[in-house]
Amino acid sequence: MKKIFTSFEEAVAEIKDGMTLMVGGFGLVGIPENLIQALCEKNVKDLTVISNNCGVDDWGLGLLLKNKQIKKMISSYVGENKEFERQVLNGELEVELTPQGSLAEKIRAGGAGIPAFYTPAGVGTPIAEGRETREFQGKEYLLEESLTADFSLIKAWKADKMGNVIYRKTAQNFNPIMAAAGKITIVEVEEIVEVGDLDPDQIHTPSIYVQGLIVGTHEKRIERLIVQA
Numbered sequence: 001m002k003k004i005f006t007s008f009e010e011a012v013a014e015i016k017d018g019m020t021l022m023v024g025g026f027g028l029v030g031i032p033e034n035l036i037q038a039l040c041e042k043n044v045k046d047l048t049v050i051s052n053n054c055g056v057d058d059w060g061l062g063l064l065l066k067n068k069q070i071k072k073m074i075s076s077y078v079g080e081n082k083e084f085e086r087q088v089l090n091g092e093l094e095v096e097l098t099p100q101g102s103l104a105e106k107i108r109a110g111g112a113g114i115p116a117f118y119t120p121a122g123v124g125t126p127i128a129e130g131r132e133t134r135e136f137q138g139k140e141y142l143l144e145e146s147l148t149a150d151f152s153l154i155k156a157w158k159a160d161k162m163g164n165v166i167y168r169k170t171a172q173n174f175n176p177i178m179a180a181a182g183k184i185t186i187v188e189v190e191e192i193v194e195v196g197d198l199d200p201d202q203i204h205t206p207s208i209y210v211q212g213l214i215v216g217t218h219e220k221r222i223e224r225l226i227v228q229a
Contacts, residue, residue, distance in 0.1 A: 001161050001162060002161065002162060002163035002207065002210055002211065002212060002213050003211065003212040003213070004161070004192065004212070004213050004214065005186075005212055005213070005214040006214075007214075008034045008035060008037065008038035008188075008214060008216065009038055009041070009042070011035060011038065011186050011188075011212060011214045012035060012038045012039055012042055012044075012153075012186070013042075014151075014184070015039065015042070015044055015150075015151055016044065017044055017045045017046050017047075018045075018046045018047070018048075018071075019044075019047060019048070019149075019150040019151065020047070020048040020049075020050065020148075020149045020150050020151075021047055021048070021049050021050065021149055021150065021151050021152070021153060022049075022050045022051065022107065022147075022149040022151070022152040022153070022174075022178040022181060022182055023036065023049055023050070023051040023061060023152075023153050023178075024051075024152070024153065024154045024155055024171075024173070024174050024175035024178050024179075025051065025052065025060065025155065025171075025173065025174065025175070026052050026053075026170070026173035026174060027052075027053065027079070027222075027223050028055065028056065028059060028060055028220075028221050028222060028223050029170050029171060029173065029222075030155045030167070030170065030171030030172070030173050030174075030175055031055070031060045031061075031155055032153045032154060032155040032186075032187075032188040033059070033060065033155070033188075033216075033218055033219065034188055034214075034216040034217075034218070035153045035186060035188050035214075036055075036060060036061060036063060036064065036153070037063065039064060039069070040063045040064060040067055040069070043067070043069065044069060045068075045069055045071075046069075046071045047064065047069055047070050047071060047072075048070075048071060048072040048073075048074065049061060049064070049070050049072070049073055049074070049075075050074045050075070050103075050107070050147055050149055050178075051073070051074075051075055051174070052075055052076055052077055052100065052103070052173070052174055053075050053076070053077040053078065053079045053081070054070075054073055054075060054078075054079070054081050054084050055081065056079070056080065056081055056223055057081055057082055057083050059221050062081050062083060062084070065081065065083050065084060065087065065093070066083055068087075068092070070093065071093070071094060072093070072094040072095070072096065073093065073094070073095050073096070074096045074098065074103070074147065075095070075096075075097065075098070075103070076097065076098050076099060076100035076102075076103045077100070078095075078097075079223075080223070097127070098127070098144075099121040099122055099127070101119075101121055102119055102121045102122065102144050103147075104174065104177060105117060105119065105144070106144055106145070106146050106147040107146075107147050107174065107177045107178055107181050108177045108180075108181075109146035109147075110146035110147045110148040110181040111148075111177055111178075111179075111180030111181035111209075112180070114146055115145065115146055116143055116144060116145045116146060117143075117144055117146070118134060118136065118141035118142065118143055118144070119141060119142055119144055120139060120140070120141055120142070121142070122142045122144075123140050123141065123142050124140075127142070128142050131143065147181060148181050148182070148183065149178075149181060149182045149183065150182070150183055150184065151182050151183070151184050151185070151186065152178045152179055152181060152182025152184070152185040152186070153186055153188070154175045154178060154179050154185060154186065154187045154188065154205075155167075155171060155175060155187075155188050155189075155218075156168075156171070156175065156187050156188070156189045156190075156204075156205070157171065157189065157190055157191070158189060158190065158191050158192070158193060158198065159187055159189045159191075159192050159193075159210070159213050160192070160193050160194060160195045160196070160197060160198050160207075161192060161193075161194060161195050161213075162195050162207045163187070163207035163209075163210035163211075163213060164198055164203045164205070164206055164207045164210075165179065165187055165189070165203065165204060165205040165206075165207075165210060166198060166202055166203060166204055167204050167205075172204060175205075176204050176205050179205045179209045179210065180205070180209045184211045184212070185209055185210050185211055185212075186211065186212045186213075186214065187205075187210055187212070187213050187214075188214055188215075188216050189213060189214070189215055189216075190215070190216070190217075190218065191215065192213055192215055
């Protein structure tokens with residue numbers, strides 16, 4: 001059986017200043033919103049955060065950004081977060097922008113134990129400046145190193161008490177690969193069921209990648225509501 005936390009404060013208790021975190025989600029979809037809120041309240045500092053983007057100004061990772069708890073972001077999209085923009089322009093935040101496909105593969109490779117790979121993405125752009133490139137079959141490729149993290153904070157739909165996890169719909173974005181790439185993976189779920197209640201063929205993240213579980217309720221905000229074309 002996996003550790004089942006009784007509070008979000010307990011779930012993030014071992015996250016210390018200066019650690020590297022992977023945080024699942026895409027925009028505000030599939031983010032571990034209660035774990036992020038607990039990090040805000042813990043006031044841990046100097047974090048390196050690996051995530052597709054940094055939430056919005058008043059929700060998700062944007063809360064950590066507002067509190068100046070993030071030292072560096074490794075992401076693929078800045079989005080509409082004005083505080084993100086302000087901190088970057090003022091030199092308060094280090095940002096490593098990575099093509100989205102490369103970011104996903106860097107995380108997947110890290111979880112698979114692959115130290116680096118070559119990709120055509122970024123060749124001939126500022127991303128490749130000062131970086132190693134190599135030619136294969138007449139085409140130039142850029143070397144990208146894989147990513148791992150001290151902790152991965154993940155949002156899922158259901159888990160059993162062994163830590164087998166199922167994601168629902170578009171929450172199956174960066175969450176599965178990040179679950180495999182963290183030294184310690186904490187999964188925030190909507191429901192924990194008994195072992196045997198989940199269909200083995202539907203499992204997205206097997207229990208070997210999960211160290212802790214916690215149940216939460218979720219607002220599931222969206223970034224922009226459009227009701228008319």
